[in-house]
Amino acid sequence: MIIILQLTSCKGHDEKGVSYPKQKKRNTEKFDIEKFDQYANMPNKPYSENCKEILPDKSEKVQLLMAENYQEEIIPPPPSMIKRVKTFYLNTGVIKEELSTYIGLHFPVGEIKYYDQKGNLVKTEDTDLAYKDFSVKLLDLFEILQKEPLLDGLSMEEKENFNRIFEIRKESKDVSLEDVFKEFKQNKFLNSMDDKDRRSLIGIDFNETKKEWKVVKDLYPFGLINIKVDANDGRVLEKKYEAEKRP
Structure with a gap:
């Protein structure tokens, strides 16, 4: 997993597990739109194959064009069951959201981080709070x-x-x-x-x-x-x- 940004302990909370940073925290990561478009236009290859890449640690990076944003998934090799998912704004490629989720369904694990159009962190949501009263996460x-x-x-x-x-x-x-x-x-x-x-x-x-x-x-x-x-x-x-x- 790639950790782009870590929050400090200086942040506000509400009872639902959503926190807002008191200090500006910016993530400069951007989606490479030009490279993605080159993949998409490569001849004689299925579109889905053009957007996959095997990383040095044997993880698979998959990039997709969704309806309202670009998406990137980092899928680790077995036995891990958790993948890293990032979405990026369609017009600029600036990071929009990042989270970890179960490899199958979109079942978030841990924190979801949300960013504005400039890449500034606007809030963090702790999804594990839904199971805080239970021993089996x-x-x-x-x-x-x-x-x-x-x-x-x-x-x-x-x-x-x-x-x-x-x-x-x-x-x-x-x-x-x-x-x-x-x-x-x-x-x-x-x-x-x-x-x-x-x-x-x-x-x-x-x-x-x-x-x-x-x-x-x-x-x-x-x-x-x-x-x-x-x-x-x-x-x-x-x-x-x-x-x-x-x-």
């Missing part, structure tokens, strides 16, 4: 999922289903977890070290009322696994396999 959840088995057991219906879709060539009653794990090439719910492309296929939702995390692992075209984790103590409250119903 997003990064804690990832640690739990790294240790959690993909499946705890197989019902007869699940054995029949996996035997059919994987053609395991056994009597359904004899299909084991090891057989299924072999086909999935993993036996943990979150296997980010060995499965780069599937790091983003984890859906995450936080239910403050029920005090739990709801996580969905997409195994398309082989179904879904739904899991619920207690946000207070990290216990796995529920884990269910859902057979594929999508076309």
Whole structure:
């Protein structure tokens, strides 16, 4: 991750976790619009490939043109699940916003920094305050999922289903977890070290009322696994396999 600017402790706060710097703090980072346009106009290459670059630490830098701004993502190699996202003003390329987020959905982690058209920091928002009363934050959840088995057991219906879709060539009653794990090439719910492309296929939702995390692992075209984790103590409250119903 690239840290462009650090806040001093001299800032105002409100009860929602938004702070405003009392002293002007400027970030001079700019989006290289000219270089991006050269990428976009390179012949015989898909547009998406032209805007990707592998950095020395093996992170991937992806640049995009959005509806109202430019965007840059720094995606680290496995096992990290957090990427750095920056947006820049469309007309000038001056930095507009920066944050860390989950590689899959846009799920912010830590601080979001907002800048004006001149690159001056105007406010900082602490998104972790939403979970301040709970022991299991997003990064804690990832640690739990790294240790959690993909499946705890197989019902007869699940054995029949996996035997059919994987053609395991056994009597359904004899299909084991090891057989299924072999086909999935993993036996943990979150296997980010060995499965780069599937790091983003984890859906995450936080239910403050029920005090739990709801996580969905997409195994398309082989179904879904739904899991619920207690946000207070990290216990796995529920884990269910859902057979594929999508076309």
